[in-house]
Amino acid sequence: MLRSQKLLLSLSAALGLALGSAPASALTVTAADLPNYTPSVDLGDVLVTGIGGPFAHKTVGGFDMVGILGGWEGGEIDLSVPEGILFEFDTAQIVTELQIGALFAALEEDDLYDEQALIEVTFADNTTASYVLAVTGGTSAAWSGLGTVSNVSPATTGNGAVWSLANPFGSAAVTSLTLSPIGPDVPENFRNNDYSFVSLSTVVVPEPGTLAMMGFGLTGLAIFGRRRSVI
Ligand SMILES: [Ca+2]
Ligand SMILES: [Ca+2]
Numbered sequence: 001m002l003r004s005q006k007l008l009l010s011l012s013a014a015l016g017l018a019l020g021s022a023p024a025s026a027l028t029v030t031a032a033d034l035p036n037y038t039p040s041v042d043l044g045d046v047l048v049t050g051i052g053g054p055f056a057h058k059t060v061g062g063f064d065m066v067g068i069l070g071g072w073e074g075g076e077i078d079l080s081v082p083e084g085i086l087f088e089f090d091t092a093q094i095v096t097e098l099q100i101g102a103l104f105a106a107l108e109e110d111d112l113y114d115e116q117a118l119i120e121v122t123f124a125d126n127t128t129a130s131y132v133l134a135v136t137g138g139t140s141a142a143w144s145g146l147g148t149v150s151n152v153s154p155a156t157t158g159n160g161a162v163w164s165l166a167n168p169f170g171s172a173a174v175t176s177l178t179l180s181p182i183g184p185d186v187p188e189n190f191r192n193n194d195y196s197f198v199s200l201s202t203v204v205v206p207e208p209g210t211l212a213m214m215g216f217g218l219t220g221l222a223i224f225g226r227r228r229s230v231i
Contacts, residue, residue, distance in 0.1 A: 027093065030199040031057065031066040034085075045091070045204075051084035051178070058102070058196065061153050061160030065101040065196035076102055076194035077117075079181035085197050092124035092173035093202035100179065101162040103195040105135050105155040110191045115155075117195045118182035119145075124173040124205070132182065133163060146170040162198055173205045 027045050034041055036057050040049035053068045058075025068085070071078030077085065098119070104111045114135040122128050131145040139151040147167035153160030177200070182193050 026096075026201065026203050028199065028201045029087070031064045031197060034066045034197070037069065045089065046093075047088045049086045049088070051086055052081035053083060055085075060102050060196070061158060061162075063101050063153060063160035063162055063198060065160075065162075065198050067102075067194070067196040071194075072191060073194050076196050077179055077181050078194045079183055082181050084181070085179045087177045087200065089175055089202070092175050092205050094167075094171060094173050094205060095121075095169055095177065095200065095202050096167060097199070097201040098165045098168055098177075099152060099162055099198035099200075100133070100165075101153070101160045101196050101198045103133065103135055103141075103155060103163060104157075104161045105138050108138075108155060108157045109161070113192050115161075115193050115195065116182050117193070118180040119168070120178040120180055121169060121174045122176040123169075124175055126175075129169075131168070133165065135161075135163075143168065161195075 029043060029046060029048065033043055034048055034055040037054045039054045040047065050068050053070045055066050056069035056075045057064060057066050065075070066085070067073065067076035068078070068081070068083035071080045071083050077083045100117055103115045103117055106112065106114045116132055116134045118130060118132055120128065120130045131143065133141055133143050133149060135141045135155050138154050138156045141149050141151070141163055143149040143165060145165070145168045147165060147170065150164050150166070152162035152164050155161040179197055
C-alpha cells in the first residue's frame with residue numbers, strides 16, 4: 001500500500017470517528033411510548049408529561065392515540081381542566097413531523113364546528129410561540145406555522161381525523177413542545193377542539209464542535225486530494 005493511500009485511509013477513519021461521535025440523529029415518539037394512566041415518561045432524550053392528568057389511550061378509526069384521562073373526553077386533550085401533553089427535550093431538536101388525531105370537521109363525531117388544536121413551543125433561544133391547526137374540511141386544514149399540513153385519515157365519522165405536520169417550525173430547533181387545547185369551552189360545544197397525540201419525529205441539531213470536526217476532516221480530505229492529483 002502506498003503511503004498516500006494509508007494517509008487517505010487514516011483521514012477517512014478520522015472523519016468516520018467525527019461522524020460517529022455525533023449525537024443521536026433522530027428521535028421518534030409514538031402514542032405507544034406513553035403508557036396508559038402514567039403521569040409522565042422519560043424516554044431518554046425527551047421527558048413527556050401529562051398536564052391535568054395521566055395519559056389515556058383511545059383508538060379512533062384504527063389509529064392508536066393518546067390524550068389525558070378525565071375532562072370531557074378520556075383519551076383526548078380537553079380545555080375543561082385544562083389538559084395538555086408536554087415534551088421537554090434534553091437538547092434542542094428540529095421537529096420534522098408531528099401527527100395528531102381526533103381533530104374532526106364540523107358535524108362529525110358530535111363536533112358542532114371544525115376543530116382546532118393549539119401547539120406551543122419554546123425555541124432554543126428561549127423565545128416562545130403558539131400555532132393553530134384548524135380543520136377546514138374532511139381532508140383539509142390550515143396551519144399557522146411553517147411547513148405543510150396533510151391529511152392522513154379523513155376528519156369524518158368513523159375515521160381517525162389524523163393530520164400530519166411536516167417541518168412545522170421550519171429549521172428552528174425547539175427545547176419544548178406542548179399540545180394544548182384552545183377555547184371556547186362552553187356546554188353547547190364542549191366536545192369541540194379536543195384531540196389526541198399520534199406521533200412526533202425530530203432530529204438533533206449537531207453541536208458546533210461536531211460540525212467543526214466534520215469540517216476539519218472534509219477540509220483535510222480536500223487538501224489531500226489536491227496534493228495527490230499534483231503528484
Ligand atoms: Ca381528556
Ligand atoms: Ca375531537
